[in-house]
Amino acid sequence: MKKIVELAEILIVRHSCFIIGSPGSGKTTVWKQLAKALTLGGAETIFDIVDPKAVTADELFGCMNAKTKEWKDGVLSVIMRDMNKNLGPYKPS
Secondary structure (H helix, E strand, C coil): CHHHHHHHHHHHHCCCCCCCCCCCCCHHHHHHHHHHHHHHCCCCCCCCCCCHHHCCHHHHHEEECCCCCCEEECHHHHHHHHHHHCCHHHCCC
């Protein structure tokens, strides 16, 4: 319960956060229970899961091509933009 409350408090002042910890430490349970509680309380909850070990740092955050000076968005920026615009799986029902 304490970790769920702490996560809720963090999300009041931040748009998003990373949940890290050892396997089996309850990371998934904490955010799923918070999302369920917020939904039951009438709040809209949207989330996406990203495994940062599955992509490179440039793919995760984005990078600039040194030759063309062109910026390429990373996974996190694309997700945040789509959430903000209600695109993809984030369309309201």
